[in-house]
Amino acid sequence: MNLRPFLKDEVIWLDADCPSREKCIEGLAERLEQAGSLENKDHFISAVWKREKEGTTALGFDLAIPHGKSDSVKKAGVAFTRLKKPINWHENTGEEASYVSIVFLLAIPDKEADTTHLEMLSEIARRLMDEGVRARLLQASSTEEVRQVFDSGD
Amino acid sequence: MKEMDITIQLEHGLHARPAAEFTRVASRFKSDITLVKGDRSVNAKSIIGVMSLGAAKGETIKLIIDGEDEAEVADVLAAYLEGRDN
Numbered sequence: 001m002n003l004r005p006f007l008k009d010e011v012i013w014l015d016a017d018c019p020s021r022e023k024c025i026e027g028l029a030e031r032l033e034q035a036g037s038l039e040n041k042d043h044f045i046s047a048v049w050k051r052e053k054e055g056t057t058a059l060g061f062d063l064a065i066p067h068g069k070s071d072s073v074k075k076a077g078v079a080f081t082r083l084k085k086p087i088n089w090h091e092n093t094g095e096e097a098s099y100v101s102i103v104f105l106l107a108i109p110d111k112e113a114d115t116t117h118l119e120m121l122s123e124i125a126r127r128l129m130d131e132g133v134r135a136r137l138l139q140a141s142s143t144e145e146v147r148q149v150f151d152s153g154d
Numbered sequence: 155m156k157e158m159d160i161t162i163q164l165e166h167g168l169h170a171r172p173a174a175e176f177t178r179v180a181s182r183f184k185s186d187i188t189l190v191k192g193d194r195s196v197n198a199k200s201i202i203g204v205m206s207l208g209a210a211k212g213e214t215i216k217l218i219i220d221g222e223d224e225a226e227v228a229d230v231l232a233a234y235l236e237g238r239d240n
Binding site for chain 2: 051054055056057059060061063065067113114117118119121122123125126128129
């Protein structure tokens with residue numbers, strides 16, 4: 001799956017000043033709403049939190065991929081942020097700290113849970129396994145540079 | 155060293171939560187465990203690696219296990235992927 005068509009300027013948030021997981025998810029959901037992905041932002045955020053409570057979405061390597069599958073999603077979308085300062089994704093969860101500075105929030109319509117969802121997750125994971133890719137995202141100075149990270153290779 | 159082909163029977167495939175769960179189970183063992191799908195192979199103890207395979211229900215993946223507890227690993231992980239452990 002090519003993520004470039006999803007990564008429009010309005011869903012790329014560089015150097016976000018987010019003190020917490022809550023603010024981060026809220027800010028990314030606002031961007032997905034602006035991009036026309038959401039029918040109802042509050043319902044979508046509830047779906048994301050329901051999933052967060054079932055198990056961590058922090059994957060190590062500075063990265064978290066929170067996601068919500070919900071009928072309040074009109075069309076599949078992804079929003080990206082690079083945080084100004086890393087935050088502990090496990091703050092107040094009792095789990096071992098996991099610091100995160102790159103976050104992708106996925107919005108998936110219910111009926112695409114087995115298709116689009118799996119493809120988006122695997123594409124992001126496959127790219128971000130590469131240390132060079134993570135470094136490029138951490139250094140990108142424009143939204144276009146973020147998109148280019150997903151163009152390279154196959 | 156043990157090698158086995160497994161057809162995934164998890165309802166939604168190896169998406170984020172099952173990948174995390176699978177990794178947690180795999181990490182309890184001493185053996186080196188590799189998952190192969192097509193031309194890509196990943197460490198079964200890495201969540202991001204397992205997720206990157208995007209393995210869906212009905213797809214077949216190869217499990218390569220090497221270590222002193224490999225027989226037990228094979229049983230437990232095959233049961234997980236084939237949805238027989240609950």
